[in-house]
Amino acid sequence: MKTLKKLMLLIIFSGSVVQLFAQKASWIWYPGDFDIYMSNVMQNRRTERGSFFPVFWKMDSHYVLVDFHKEFNLTQPEEVKLIVEGTYNVKIDGQAIPGFPKSIQIPAGKHKLSLKVYNQAHVPAIFVQGKTVVSDETWLTTFEDKEWIDASGKTSDKSGTTFVSAGSWNLNDPNQLPSQFKLPVVAQSAVKSEKINNGAISDFGKETFGFIKVHGLKGKGSLNIYYGESKEEALSTEKCETLDHLDIDLAQKKDSIMPLSKAFRYVNFQPGNGVSADSVSMLYEYAPVTERGSFKSSDAELNKIYDVAKYTFHLNTREFFIDGIKRDRWVWSGDAYQSYLMNYYSFFDAPTVKRTLLAQRGKDPVTAHINTIMDYSFYWFLGIYDYYKFTGDQKFVQDIYPRMQSLMTYIDGRKNKNGLLEWMPGDWIFIDWADKLSKDGEVSFEQLLYARSLETMALCAKLGNDAEGALKYDQQAKELKAKIFELYWNQQKNALVHSRINDKQTDNVTRYANMFGIFFDYFSLEQKLAVKENVLLNDKVAKITTPYMRFYELEALCAMGEQPYVLKEMKNYWGGMLKLGATSFWEEYNLDKIGTEHLAMYGRPFGKSLCHAWGASPIYLLGKYYLGVQPTTPGYETYTIEPNLGGLAWIEGKVPTANGDIAVYCSKKEIRVSSATGIGKLRIKSKSKPVVKGAEVKELSKGVFEVMIEKGREYEVKYSL
Numbered sequence: 001m002k003t004l005k006k007l008m009l010l011i012i013f014s015g016s017v018v019q020l021f022a023q024k025a026s027w028i029w030y031p032g033d034f035d036i037y038m039s040n041v042m043q044n045r046r047t048e049r050g051s052f053f054p055v056f057w058k059m060d061s062h063y064v065l066v067d068f069h070k071e072f073n074l075t076q077p078e079e080v081k082l083i084v085e086g087t088y089n090v091k092i093d094g095q096a097i098p099g100f101p102k103s104i105q106i107p108a109g110k111h112k113l114s115l116k117v118y119n120q121a122h123v124p125a126i127f128v129q130g131k132t133v134v135s136d137e138t139w140l141t142t143f144e145d146k147e148w149i150d151a152s153g154k155t156s157d158k159s160g161t162t163f164v165s166a167g168s169w170n171l172n173d174p175n176q177l178p179s180q181f182k183l184p185v186v187a188q189s190a191v192k193s194e195k196i197n198n199g200a201i202s203d204f205g206k207e208t209f210g211f212i213k214v215h216g217l218k219g220k221g222s223l224n225i226y227y228g229e230s231k232e233e234a235l236s237t238e239k240c241e242t243l244d245h246l247d248i249d250l251a252q253k254k255d256s257i258m259p260l261s262k263a264f265r266y267v268n269f270q271p272g273n274g275v276s277a278d279s280v281s282m283l284y285e286y287a288p289v290t291e292r293g294s295f296k297s298s299d300a301e302l303n304k305i306y307d308v309a310k311y312t313f314h315l316n317t318r319e320f321f322i323d324g325i326k327r328d329r330w331v332w333s334g335d336a337y338q339s340y341l342m343n344y345y346s347f348f349d350a351p352t353v354k355r356t357l358l359a360q361r362g363k364d365p366v367t368a369h370i371n372t373i374m375d376y377s378f379y380w381f382l383g384i385y386d387y388y389k390f391t392g393d394q395k396f397v398q399d400i401y402p403r404m405q406s407l408m409t410y411i412d413g414r415k416n417k418n419g420l421l422e423w424m425p426g427d428w429i430f431i432d433w434a435d436k437l438s439k440d441g442e443v444s445f446e447q448l449l450y451a452r453s454l455e456t457m458a459l460c461a462k463l464g465n466d467a468e469g470a471l472k473y474d475q476q477a478k479e480l481k482a483k484i485f486e487l488y489w490n491q492q493k494n495a496l497v498h499s500r501i502n503d504k505q506t507d508n509v510t511r512y513a514n515m516f517g518i519f520f521d522y523f524s525l526e527q528k529l530a531v532k533e534n535v536l537l538n539d540k541v542a543k544i545t546t547p548y549m550r551f552y553e554l555e556a557l558c559a560m561g562e563q564p565y566v567l568k569e570m571k572n573y574w575g576g577m578l579k580l581g582a583t584s585f586w587e588e589y590n591l592d593k594i595g596t597e598h599l600a601m602y603g604r605p606f607g608k609s610l611c612h613a614w615g616a617s618p619i620y621l622l623g624k625y626y627l628g629v630q631p632t633t634p635g636y637e638t639y640t641i642e643p644n645l646g647g648l649a650w651i652e653g654k655v656p657t658a659n660g661d662i663a664v665y666c667s668k669k670e671i672r673v674s675s676a677t678g679i680g681k682l683r684i685k686s687k688s689k690p691v692v693k694g695a696e697v698k699e700l701s702k703g704v705f706e707v708m709i710e711k712g713r714e715y716e717v718k719y720s721l
Helices: 002-014 033-043 231-235 300-315 333-344 350-361 374-391 394-412 444-463 467-488 512-519 525-536 547-559 563-579 595-599 618-626
Strands: 065-074 078-085 087-092 095-097 103-106 109-118 125-129 140-142 185-189 192-196 199-228 242-257 262-271 279-285 294-297 499-501 629-631 638-641 650-657 660-667 670-675 679-685 697-701 704-710 714-718
Touching (some): 078 109, 109 125, 185 199, 199 231, 199 300, 231 595, 242 262, 294 618, 300 333, 300 618, 333 374, 333 547, 333 618, 350 374, 350 394, 394 444, 394 467, 444 467, 444 512, 512 525, 525 547, 547 618, 563 618, 618 650, 679 714, 704 714
Parallel strands (some): 199 262, 638 679
Antiparallel strands (some): 065 109, 065 140, 078 125, 185 279, 192 199, 199 242, 629 638, 650 660, 670 714, 697 704
C-alpha cells in the first residue's frame, strides 16, 4: 500500500496524469487592487452619531482595465471555465474569441491564455478553472494597454510594459464574487436585559462586534438604538458615539438586521410610540483566523491579561488590522505595525499582514505621508522589515519594493538643509497622545525611524536585486545614524534629547527616541545602561499613558533584561484595566483618573475606544521576552529561545511560525522545548551546567549555556536558576 501511494505521488508530480486531479483555482486581480478596494469599503463605514465620517487622507482606487495572462503547455486539450467580474474579452495566442464565453477549449500544446477585464464599479477579477489551467498568483497582470502582435505572430512587449504577479486572497468559490466578500457571522444572545423607558438595555456580557438583530419588530413610527462600550455610554442618548435612528412601517411582525456593524457591550433599544419589538440579539462578525499562539503561567492575573489581550486583538483583526472597533475602524499604520508583531505571536496570519500593507500604501504618485503622518510612513517600512524576518517571504518583498522606492523618494525629497526631517505643510507628526509633547523643529524620534526605514530599504533592495539601490540606502542610513548621535546625544543627560530648534538642542528629554534606540540596537552597551537609568527608570521624565507607547517602553526594558520590572508594570497597567471591569483593553489608561473619566477622550465623554488593537501588546511581550522565542534568520530558519521567568514560578506556551509551532515550558528547575521548524539555540542561565539527554550543552560564558534545537525532537533540560 505504501509503495502504491509513493507511485501515485510520483505520477502526480511528474505531470503524466496530472489532469486527473483538478488543481485549485482562486479569484485573482491586479496586486493590491482588491486590498485598496476593500479597505475603502471598510473604512467608509465609519459613522459618528449616525453621520458619515470620512477618512483624513487621500483614497486611491483600483485600475478599471486589467490584462491577465499565462502560458500553458498542455499534453491534451482542456475545457476551461471562465467566471469574470466585469466586461471582458478572451484571447488564445492573441486571437480573440467572440462574445463573452463562459467556457473555452484550449488545444494541446503550448498556448497563451489572455483575458482583459473592464470594471469601473468593482475590481476587475477573474476565476479560471480547468484541470491544469487555473487562475492563481502565477498569472501575470498589467494595467497598461501597450501589447500587440508583431509580424511573426508572437506576443511582444516592446514598450516597457510592466507585468506583475496577480494578487489573491485565496477566495476559492467561483460563485462568490470578490465584490460580495463579507466576514462570517454567528448568532449570539444578550446575557441579560432590563427595561428602560419604552424599551430595554441589553448586556452582551463583554465587548463585542456585529449587527444588532431586532426580533418581532412591528408598527409605525421611530426606532432608536444607542450603543455603548460601557453602560453609561449606551444610556447617554445625547452623547453616545454610535446609534441607529430608523423609521418603521411594518403591519406584520418582522425580524430586522441593522445595516451597519457596530462595537458595543450594551445596547439601549428604544421604540417610539406605535412601535414594538419582542427582543434583540446580534450577529457576531469575526475574522476566521486560527489562534495558534498561547501563554500560561503560575500567575492567574497575568493569564487573564493574556487572554483579554488576545480577545482584544482578535476583535480588531478584520479584513485588515484596524485600530479600534468602535470609533475609527481605519487602517492606521502605527496601530497596524503593532498588530503585525502581536500577530506573529498569536495567529501568524501572513495574508492579513500583506493585505494591510498593500491597503495602507495605495498607489503612485505619492502626495502625502501614509495617513498623512510622518512617523506612520516609517512604521510602514518597518512592517515590511519584520514581515520578511518572521516569514522569509522574499516574493512579497520583491513585489512591493517599487512602492517602497516611490514612498522613500517622496520622503527624501522633504529633507531640510541639515538633511533631517521636520514638519512641513500637510504633515502630521503624531508620536503619541501626550500632553505638552512638542512636535516643533527636528524631532529625534522621527530621525531614528527614518534611519531604520533606510536600513529596511537597503535590505529590500538586495532582495529585489537592486544592487545600486542597496548601496545608496545603506550609505544614507549610516550617514543619518552618525548624524543622530552627533546632533542629539547629550553627554550631560546621558540620553538623546527630544528635538533641535534653530540648529540647537532643546533641553527636553523624552522616552520615545531613547527607548527605540535600545531595541533598534543603535546604542552601545554603555549608552543603553545610561538610558535605562536616566530615562526609562526615571520618574522625572514624562510618563507614558497610552498602551501604544507603553508597548515600546516595556519592550526596551525587556531587551535590557528587566522582565521582573516589566511583569509588575503589566500587572499594574493592564491589570488595572481589568480591576475596572475591562473585557477588552483600551486606547488609553491613566491610573490617576477615576470613574467615568476613564471613558472620556478627545473632549468627548465617551470618545475613548475601550477595545483598541494597541492595547493588546502583552501578546508580543510574553511571546518574545518571556517564552523568549524570536527568529535570527528570515522565516525561522534559525532562531533563539531564551526563556525568562521574570519572577514567575513557571511559564508555558507556543509561538507559531510558517512551518509549525515552537513549544516552550520553563520552571525554576526544568525547561522543555519542541519545535516544528528550523534550527534553534536554547540559551539558559544556570548556576550549574544543565543536563539534557541526547544533546550537547555548550558553555558560552560563565553561567550561560546553549543547546542546539532540531525540529521534530523534544528536549528536557534540568538546570539551576
